[in-house]
Amino acid sequence: MSGKTHLENLVLQVGTNQMELVDFRIYQVDKNDPEKILEGIYGVNVAKVIEIIKLPEITPVPNANPFQEGVIILRGIVIPIINIARWMQVIEPPGISPASLQVIVTEFSNIRLGFLVHQSVQIRRVSWKSIVPIDLPSSANHKDSNVVGTVKLTDGTDAGKVLLILDFEGIVEDMGLYSRSNHDIEALPKNDPTGKTVLVLDDSAVARSMVSKVLGKQGYRVVLARNGEEGLTALKKLWQKNPDALAAIICDVEMPVMDGYTFIQKIKENQAWKEIPVVINSSMSGRENIRRGRELGIEDYVVKFEPHRFLDALDSALHRQKGILPKPEKVS
Numbered sequence: 001m002s003g004k005t006h007l008e009n010l011v012l013q014v015g016t017n018q019m020e021l022v023d024f025r026i027y028q029v030d031k032n033d034p035e036k037i038l039e040g041i042y043g044v045n046v047a048k049v050i051e052i053i054k055l056p057e058i059t060p061v062p063n064a065n066p067f068q069e070g071v072i073i074l075r076g077i078v079i080p081i082i083n084i085a086r087w088m089q090v091i092e093p094p095g096i097s098p099a100s101l102q103v104i105v106t107e108f109s110n111i112r113l114g115f116l117v118h119q120s121v122q123i124r125r126v127s128w129k130s131i132v133p134i135d136l137p138s139s140a141n142h143k144d145s146n147v148v149g150t151v152k153l154t155d156g157t158d159a160g161k162v163l164l165i166l167d168f169e170g171i172v173e174d175m176g177l178y179s180r181s182n183h184d185i186e187a188l189p190k191n192d193p194t195g196k197t198v199l200v201l202d203d204s205a206v207a208r209s210m211v212s213k214v215l216g217k218q219g220y221r222v223v224l225a226r227n228g229e230e231g232l233t234a235l236k237k238l239w240q241k242n243p244d245a246l247a248a249i250i251c252d253v254e255m256p257v258m259d260g261y262t263f264i265q266k267i268k269e270n271q272a273w274k275e276i277p278v279v280i281n282s283s284m285s286g287r288e289n290i291r292r293g294r295e296l297g298i299e300d301y302v303v304k305f306e307p308h309r310f311l312d313a314l315d316s317a318l319h320r321q322k323g324i325l326p327k328p329e330k331v332s
Contacts, residue, residue, distance in 0.1 A: 017262040019254070020046035021124045021151075022104060023163060024117040028090035037093050041163045042084075043124070043151070044115075045254055047284045048108045048168065052120050055101040065175050069116055072103070079105060081114040087171060092118075108168060108283035109304045124163075126151055131165065131256035133203065133226055146170035148203045149256040165256075169283055169304065173206045184307045185210060191219040196247035197238060198314075199223050201231040201263065202281070203255045207304060211250055211281060214307050220247065228258025232266065239272065248277040248317060253284055253293075264296045277317040281310065 021043035030036035058070040058081055069081040081103060085092050096118060103114040131149040149165040198220045202208045212222045223238060225231040231251070238246050249267070253260040260280060267273040280293045285303040293301045299317035302310050 017128045017259055018125060019128060019259065021126060021163070021165070022046055022049050022052065022120060023122050023124050024102075024104060024120040026085050026088060026090065027093050027096070027118050028085070028088075029093055031091070040088075040090075041153070041158065041161055042117075043163050043165045044104065044106065044168060045165075045284070046123060047254075047289060048106045050105045050107055050112070053103050053105065055098055055103055055116065067171075067175055072114060074105065074114075077112065079112055079114045081116055082171070082175070083116045085116075085118070087174065106168070108285060109172065110285055111172065113172075124151075128227075128256055128259045128262070133256050134164075146174070167204050167206070169204045169206050181210065181305045181307060185213050185217070188214065188217045188307060190217050193221075194219040194247070195245065197221045197223055197245050198248050198250060199225065199231065199234055199238060199246065200250045201225045201228065201255065201260065202250075202252040203227055204252070207252065207281070207283075210305050210307075211310070214310060215250075218311065221245075227255040228260060228263030228266075230257075231263050232258075235267065235273065243272075246276065248279060248299075248314060250279050250281050250314070253280060253282040253289065261292060261296060264293070264298060268297045277320070279310075279313050279317050281305070 022045075024042055024044070026040040026042060028038050028040065030038050053074070056072050056074075058072055060070045061068060061080075064070070064080075067082050067087045069083045069086075071078050071080050073079075100119065102117055102120050104117060104120060105114045106112070131151055133149055134147045146167045147164045148167045151163045151165070153159060153161050153163055198215050200208060200211050200215070200222055202211065202224075203226045208224055212224065215222050223234050225234045231249075235246075235249070251260045251264060255263075260282070264278055264280075267276065267278070274297070278298045280298050280301045281304055282289065282301070283304045290301045299320060300313035302313045
């Protein structure tokens with residue numbers, strides 16, 4: 001896959017629980033056997049990708065982030081280039097030709113970035129059900145993994161291999177590009193407890209942490225879920241315990257097992273839940289994604305992560321829905 005790709009038609013299909021992934025490769029020297037070259041297979045959602053180009057001339061930036069290779073100018077827009085291999089801290093094989101390198105140009109969280117990779121191979125359509133969340137132990141010296149899911153490949157020469165879906169929000173966090181958001185969160189005043197609960201669905205540990213801090217400062221109790229399936233389970237428990245305590249649902253779009261659109265479709269089809277305010281909080285900022293959310297009946301669509309914009313959307317959603325929630329119904 002080289003040059004500009006036509007990605008605008010390869011988008012997440014609402015209600016099918018499917019997504020399109022750009023499959024890219026990073027090669028590294030095996031630390032235990034310097035003569036052996038390992039191939040890492042990784043993926044990024046097509047909805048975040050603008051295009052894929054051959055490596056252009058890169059302009060170095062003095063005192064830049066250590067992961068930043070420099071910048072390029074693409075159709076008049078300056079785009080920082082992130083070296084994925086450097087971020088991964090791998091030993092790159094000698095002799096990789098610059099002519100073979102590619103840049104995956106992305107836009108998410110209202111940030112446009114290019115990611116330098118060794119090779120982009122193909123676009124894969126996968127079901128979110130086939131994506132297995134990854135859980136690694138956390139400690140004071142080990143942060144959460146920047147891999148949000150894995151897919152076992154079944155076709156061709158890649159059969160039996162595993163593709164890793166990277167948490168691009170985590171990469172941005174590592175680069176310090178969310179530092180302003182974190183500062184804005186810390187500056188928020190702490191309110192008294194509201195007695196209300198907000199259900200938050202997001203597979204990114206970084207996003208869950210940010211949203212939880214903001215909601216906690218607003219006096220909300222927060223219940224977390226990593227995907228739509230966990231979200232449905234949590235919603236049933238909350239509804240059976242005290243439906244009046246549930247103020248709203250904050251939902252990501254990209255999630256393994258069950259994506260956000262499918263989750264929202266299921267709750268909007270349920271007579272007991274359909275009036276619960278839902279705000280999408282996603283890094284995908286394209287108009288098509290916002291249109292899909294609106295068609296499903298969400299209250300608002302917020303691009304990660306501006307705390308004040310997020311709170312404005314939540315407050316507006318609660319104001320519009322106030323007083324029209326249905327009487328509690330038993331949910332089987």
